[in-house]
Amino acid sequence: MKAPIRITVTGAAGQIGYSLLFRIANGDMLGDDQPIILQLLDLPQAQQVLRGVMMELEDCAFPLLQQVIISDDPKIAFKDAEIAMLVGARPRSKGMERKDLLEANGVIFSVQGRILNEVAARHVKVLVVGNPANTNALIAMKNAPDLDPRNFSAMMRLDHNRAIAQVAQHLFQPVRDVKRMIVWGNHSGTQYPDLNHAQIRGIPVRDLLPDQNWAENEFIPTVQKRGTMVIEARGLSSAASAANAAVAHMHDWVLGAHHNNWVTMSVPSDGSYDIPEGVIYGFPVRCNQGRYQIVQNLAISELGRRHMQDSYRELLEEREHVKHLL
Ligand SMILES: NC(=O)c1ccc[n+]([C@@H]2O[C@H](COP(=O)([O-])OP(=O)(O)OC[C@H]3O[C@@H](n4cnc5c(N)ncnc54)[C@H](O)[C@@H]3O)[C@@H](O)[C@H]2O)c1
Numbered sequence: 576m577k578a579p580i581r582i583t584v585t586g587a588a589g590q591i592g593y594s595l596l597f598r599i600a601n602g603d604m605l606g607d608d609q610p611i612i613l614q615l616l617d618l619p620q621a622q623q624v625l626r627g628v629m630m631e632l633e634d635c636a637f638p639l640l641q642q643v644i645i646s647d648d649p650k651i652a653f654k655d656a657e658i659a660m661l662v663g664a665r666p667r668s669k670g671m672e673r674k675d676l677l678e679a680n681g682v683i684f685s686v687q688g689r690i691l692n693e694v695a696a697r698h699v700k701v702l703v704v705g706n707p708a709n710t711n712a713l714i715a716m717k718n719a720p721d722l723d724p725r726n727f728s729a730m731m732r733l734d735h736n737r738a739i740a741q742v743a744q745h746l747f748q749p750v751r752d753v754k755r756m757i758v759w760g761n762h763s764g765t766q767y768p769d770l771n772h773a774q775i776r777g778i779p780v781r782d783l784l785p786d787q788n789w790a791e792n793e794f795i796p797t798v799q800k801r802g803t804m805v806i807e808a809r810g811l812s813s814a815a816s817a818a819n820a821a822v823a824h825m826h827d828w829v830l831g832a833h834h835n836n837w838v839t840m841s842v843p844s845d846g847s848y849d850i851p852e853g854v855i856y857g858f859p860v861r862c863n864q865g866r867y868q869i870v871q872n873l874a875i876s877e878l879g880r881r882h883m884q885d886s887y888r889e890l891l892e893e894r895e896h897v898k899h900l901l
């Protein structure tokens with residue numbers, strides 16, 4: 576029997592939390608042989624709801640779930656955490672851009688970064704979901720100087736999955752066969768979903784497209800705007816698909832992606848693809864034994880480069896806006 580892993584989930588009483596916790600407790604994230612302890616954080620006014628969520632977790636009698644701790648104190652919730660899923664933050668509503676949330680949400684991540692630095696396990700893996708996710712992850716990372724920056728990531732997996740689904744649907748192909756998708760940049764309208772390296776059973780997706788203009792005219796804008804379309808349809812931002820992406824992100828980071836595939840993670844830039852250090856940026860990565868490596872030497876078109884630099888510049892603007900928190 577393995578030792579249990581402590582997993583912190585913030586915003587655990589919220590929408591994403593309600594879809595996420597049961598998947599984690601069922602073993603979907605860390606495997607069906609890995610016992611877990613859930614440490615759930617939410618605001619004082621959400622504690623009653625959180626107690627209800629805890630009761631439901633208990634009522635599932637998940638064999639892997641050893642303990643559930645609920646708290647409104649981040650020092651308790653992050654204590655010895657080996658995995659931290661930072662979901663707790665305000666979502667945008669109709670008509671807002673994700674970066675409009677920086678004012679309201681940025682400070683949450685400076686506080687939580689400091690507390691992670693103080694009380695979490697030194698090898699904690701951090702995934703920031705709360706928007707604007709890339710810049711919030713940068714804030715958390717900068718406030719945790721004793722932790723390895725490579726332990727911090729932001730979620731682009733939902734965009735990655737959306738891109739795969741669009742290609743699979745367009746070409747009437749099974750989702751599982753679409754490999755080597757990438758979504759570069761920021762989790763925002765400037766992201767660059769790139770199918771130029773994607774393959775279906777080894778055949779380049781580009782060679783399968785009946786209309787070469789589809790990528791630029793339909794695929795890219797559809798993926799870029801998908802979050803907005805969900806908000807317009809549901810009146811609430813995506814939750815189950817976000818939780819699913821968070822589970823997949825952490826699963827692949829810890830246990831490796833299936834079938835030698837690569838996945839998109841937003842991670843600290845290291846100069847790869849002319850994206851200078853100093854932002855958290857969506858890159859294609861391979862994961863192995865709990866570590867990720869940015870996939871290198873991919874050819875990027877002129878148009879692709881422009882998209883990638885636009886998204887980089889937007890991240891610089893966001894960083895400038897929160898420089899007092901870094
Ligand atoms: N990166 C992505 O792909 C992606 C996808 C979907 C949603 N999101 C973002 O995730 C965040 C959460 O979305 P949601 O739909 O679950 O929102 P929600 O409003 O339903 O839940 C958020 C929860 O966070 C809690 N919270 C707020 N501040 C907190 C703090 N300081 N500490 C702990 N908990 C706190 C709230 O009380 C609430 O329970 C939003 O910012 C949303 O925009 C990101």
Ligand SMILES: O=C(O)C[C@H](O)C(=O)O
Binds near residue numbers: 805813
């Ligand atoms: O769009 C949003 O605000 C929520 C989330 O980031 C998404 O992509 O669905």
